[in-house]
């Protein structure tokens with residue numbers, strides 16, 4: 001395992017930088033997390049799947065606000081035109097005909113109450129902190145770091161490809177309709193990450209900026225990892241549900 005602490009020490013070519021970023025994904029993306037492994041093995045309880053959907057809703061709902069923050073900081077109109085498609089993907093044209101609405105469908109398909117999920121009141125404390133940390137990272141760091149932090153999306157088709165077939169095969173109550181969120185992501189995520197990767201390759205021109213990009217991706221992997229750690233701790237066997245967080249009906 002690498003720590004990537006001084007990976008850009010001597011300066012990297014764009015291709016070498018991309019290689020480091022892909023290595024980070026291979027080593028640290030949340031498809032390596034035990035919670036994900038249990039999901040694809042078919043051994044999560046229905047309560048654990050519900051808790052995952054409920055908590056991930058907070059992440060999904062924050063994404064367009066994060067992207068609006070990035071747009072607000074971008075001076076290049078061509079960049080803004082490209083980036084605003086991300087907001088449309090999640091909000092749709094009416095607010096409730098895009099990705100956020102499809103995530104609600106996933107949550108209700110697993111048996112959760114729509115208003116309860118939307119309220120975000122029953123998410124884990126760590127989910128809230130992780131989501132807030134991602135938002136404030138993108139508001140306070142350089143535009144380059146904010147763009148780089150989205151690069152986990154390079155790897156999301158991999159995790160979606162593991163998750164969707166396994167969920168359909170292993171959980172009798174999960175239907176294709178329930179998982180409709182993920183189909184558009186398979187084309188949206190590569191489109192978005194191709195643009196973000198080209199931007200990073202072009203603008204990370206010295207060792208300091210290259211290291212900042214590397215650290216931004218590490219940070220983002222930590223955000224996603226921390227969210228699954230928190231689910232495991234709360235809802236895994238012998239888990240501790242924090243006061244105020246979602247309590248499944250039958251455990």
Ligand SMILES: O=C(O)c1cc(C(=O)O)c2c(n1)C(=O)C(=O)c1cc(C(=O)O)[nH]c1-2
Nearest residue numbers: 063149150151152153155156159160185224
């Ligand atoms: O299903 C997943 O595991 C997964 C991961 C990620 C990611 O890697 O950040 C995103 C998504 N899904 C996703 O659906 C999504 O819209 C998204 C936006 C972003 C981002 O950082 O801007 N990541 C992700």
